Amino acid sequence: MKYGIVLDAGSSHTSVYVYNWPAEKENDTGVVQQVEVCKVDGPGISSYSKDVEKAGLSLQDCMNTAKQVIPKKEHRDTPVYLGATAGMRLLSLDNNKIADKVLLSVEKSLRLYPFDFQGCRIITGQEEGAYGWISINYMLGNFKQSSSWMPFQQTSTETSGALDLGGASTQITFEPTDSINESPENFMLFRLYGKTYNVYTHSFLCYGKDQALRLRLANDVKNAGSTNLQNPCFNPGYVKNMSAVDLYGSPCTAKYKLFSSSFILITGTGDYHQCQQNLQDMFNKTECPYSRCSFNRIFQPELSGNFGAFSAFYFVMNFLNLTSEKDLSKVKETLKEFCSESWQQVKEKFPDIKEKYLSEYCFSGTYILTLLEMGYGFTSENWGNINFLRKIKGSDAAWTLGYMLNLTNMIPAELPSSPPLSHASYVGLMVLFSFLLASVVFIGWLYFWKPRCLQKGII
């Protein structure tokens, strides 16, 4: 077995994924399996900007877990990759030098392990989208290995789109059916197993669920001209004092800071319709420099095919028991009901759920619906094409697998040159031909030689 480690350094936390695969089948589809995922306790590495040494130290426990999971003799040949996503993208926008220091601290720590360290970097939003798409289609077995010597074998399998909602960014990636490409920066061309894929992808920075909430609240404070907010996206009775540092301490919201007040008081009113109306303002649909757009002047081709929706799309819809609800109006009814429940009731019903998540499910669920409907243009007709999923065949749906497959060259551009026959068919044919040859020789012997002997015997 071969092993690989990928660290997903997200905005809210870091996850360490350990994958393995049989060495001799490296280029086959679907052979890579996730054997371990360890969530690092504490926030994402971007939160250590004031104490950069701690960013590296925070990974210790999970890296030790990886050391235990992977057999010792494989350690030296196991590559380790770290990809940082939107949290670090925001930090580098804010202060590039600090972002570099955080990455250096992480690199220093990772080099202490007996693995083959391959680098730490901030991946682009486009890469995050594209690797998520590769991951889920690889796991679903959609990159069919077809062989040209079998003309009747199906060569094209439809791919699934990928919807990823993080804390700080969100990605949409799919293979459009129409070939309209008005915005080349939104397209990536892949040649995988002998087939070309022209994939549309876009990553919206600040539209992950944590940053979107800050963006909404910062706008609300600005519009209300007050730091005392009545908010329909929180359950009635919910009250929170949010620090201004937390609200405005990101490049997504910094420009909205108006007041010198150090706290913002939020009081929930729990009204799904008002919440949705409020969130709609975040999606600018009025200006579009292309023939069609999602929002904020971003090109998006017509939606096509099925979509796998993972990360926070799954966490939130799973909590609301809506992952298999194909009727959009029922989804809305459930959300409406949940938002109107009093905070006291919600807390009593779900005593084991982290208060931070619980208090935000009304906002998060409504945000997901608004993003999918208003933002990307899903409707009640194609809502059923979205599959909210966490794992596929035992592996987490995440961009990490696609990243590793790409960096280890495990998805060949062309089909591996396979012999036209499998080993078993080859042996079978050899046996058959040997038998035929023996029969011909035997018949020849009977015809040319034995009859004469027999004739002699008769005389």
Ligand SMILES: O=P(O)(O)OP(=O)(O)OP(=O)(O)OC[C@H]1O[C@@H](n2cnc3c(O)ncnc32)[C@H](O)[C@@H]1O
């Ligand atoms: O790509 P970026 O934006 O950096 O995102 P991330 O790496 O932080 O994104 P994750 O997929 O780890 O998490 C997505 C969000 O889901 C949140 N989350 C994780 N588990 C959750 C749960 O059980 N219920 C609700 N939210 C959850 C988490 O705090 C993030 O805001």
